[in-house]
Amino acid sequence: MPDYRFSSAFQAPTGSVIRELFKYLSLPGMISFAGGYPAAQFFDREPLAEASQRAFAEAPLDCLQYGATEGLPALRAELVKLMGRRGSEVAMDDVLVTTGSQQGLDLLIKVLLEPGDTVMVERPGYPAALQALRMGGMRVLSAVTDRDGLDTEQLEQQLAGLPTGTVRLLYCVPTFANPTGACLTLERREHLLALAARHDLLIIEDDPYGALRFAGEALPSLLALSERIDGAQGRVVHLSSLSKVIAPGLRLGWMVAPAAIAQRCRIAKQTVDLCTSPWAQQIAVEYLRAGGLEAALPGLVAGYREKAQRMLTGLAGLEEYLEVSPPAGGMFVWGKCRRGVAAKVLLEKAIEQRVLFVPGAAFYAEAPEMDSLRLSFAAPDVGQIDVGLERLAQAFKTV
Numbered sequence: 001m002p003d004y005r006f007s008s009a010f011q012a013p014t015g016s017v018i019r020e021l022f023k024y025l026s027l028p029g030m031i032s033f034a035g036g037y038p039a040a041q042f043f044d045r046e047p048l049a050e051a052s053q054r055a056f057a058e059a060p061l062d063c064l065q066y067g068a069t070e071g072l073p074a075l076r077a078e079l080v081k082l083m084g085r086r087g088s089e090v091a092m093d094d095v096l097v098t099t100g101s102q103q104g105l106d107l108l109i110k111v112l113l114e115p116g117d118t119v120m121v122e123r124p125g126y127p128a129a130l131q132a133l134r135m136g137g138m139r140v141l142s143a144v145t146d147r148d149g150l151d152t153e154q155l156e157q158q159l160a161g162l163p164t165g166t167v168r169l170l171y172c173v174p175t176f177a178n179p180t181g182a183c184l185t186l187e188r189r190e191h192l193l194a195l196a197a198r199h200d201l202l203i204i205e206d207d208p209y210g211a212l213r214f215a216g217e218a219l220p221s222l223l224a225l226s227e228r229i230d231g232a233q234g235r236v237v238h239l240s241s242l243s244k245v246i247a248p249g250l251r252l253g254w255m256v257a258p259a260a261i262a263q264r265c266r267i268a269k270q271t272v273d274l275c276t277s278p279w280a281q282q283i284a285v286e287y288l289r290a291g292g293l294e295a296a297l298p299g300l301v302a303g304y305r306e307k308a309q310r311m312l313t314g315l316a317g318l319e320e321y322l323e324v325s326p327p328a329g330g331m332f333v334w335g336k337c338r339r340g341v342a343a344k345v346l347l348e349k350a351i352e353q354r355v356l357f358v359p360g361a362a363f364y365a366e367a368p369e370m371d372s373l374r375l376s377f378a379a380p381d382v383g384q385i386d387v388g389l390e391r392l393a394q395a396f397k398t399v
């Protein structure tokens with residue numbers, strides 16, 4: 001075999017810890033609280049099948065042919081309307097369709113950063129963002145979070161201690177974060193935007209879960225709020241996705257960015273995939289135009305509310321082992337094992353009991369808290385949630 005030479009980022013790459021857990025999913029009877037997979041039973045199958053048929057019947061060539069890199073105009077128009085319902089008036093030119101919101105982040109890294117640049121990410125934070133930034137050679141600084149998301153007071157101190165311009169951008173998931181489920185309060189949103197203005201920071205707001213609020217009052221996105229805060233206009237790039245509210249199999253996300261950024265991301269995307277699948281885009285157009293998402297959302301939210309409550313009720317019985325933060329939306333519950341139990345050791349016991357979760361270490365840029373873990377209530381049904389938590393209790397007893 002030739003001695004292959006690899007780029008420096010791929011000399012010894014470490015894959016996603018969460019994807020590594022997939023091999024256990026095939027063990028008989030396994031119940032998984034691990035992935036951030038949407039519930040299969042909530043997929044809006046009939047309306048999606050109809051949208052799919054209409055897409056092909058009415059625009060077969062548009063489905064089969066290459067499309068514009070920035071996305072089909074009809075989908076961008078639907079996304080403009082969707083953003084309007086979410087409180088942001090955006091222009092079609094500011095919307096770029098991406099192959100999942102994950103691609104949006106990758107394009108932004110390409111366009112905005114040089115290797116060695118400093119980026120801030122919530123601690124704990126979304127592992128695929130950490131991975132993408134590491135592969136890009138960025139220096140990742142952790143921004144402390146608590147039950148209410150980013151601790152902006154601490155962030156202010158951190159930024160004040162660094163030479164101006166050190167931090168190029170801040171990546172965050174302010175609404176129902178992955179992994180903590182935390183939702184940034186309005187006061188902190190305003191504070192964060194004021195800090196962005198003061199420190200010349202660009203914020204990437206990743207928002208795949210915001211529509212899945214099952215408790216409390218809706219809050220404006222950072223993008224919407226940035227319009228109202230002095231000096232914050234143009235400082236938020238917003239990413240979102242149809243993955244969690246319709247289906248990840250579509251691989252459809254989008255970016256709302258100031259024109260100068262959107263235009264460069266469009267050019268960067270040309271060398272990544274030329275365009276996002278026009279076939280998938282046409283299906284989404286038909287589904288959104290027919291009001292499919294609006295019709296499905298209340299049921300989806302009610303379904304996740306029921307699952308979250310079931311999990312929290314079950315976790316109340318594990319109180320002596322695990323301290324958790326109840327979320328008001330999204331798909332995740334974040335927990336800390338009591339008495340310093342290491343989540344990795346607990347996972348070994350949990351696998352024997354046929355239940356999976358993600359040890360928290362995967363979510364830290366540095367100095368991981370080994371006693372933390374993430375549980376997702378989204379994919380299992382309520383019966384599986386009950387059984388899975390009984391098994392987790394057994395695992396705790398044997399650790």
Ligand SMILES: Cc1ncc(COP(=O)(O)O)c(C=O)c1O
Pocket residue numbers: 036099100101102103126173178206208240241242243248251252253
């Ligand atoms: C915070 C966050 N951003 C992005 C993604 C990726 O979403 P997509 O399927 O749109 O690429 C996920 C998926 O789990 C996520 O949790």
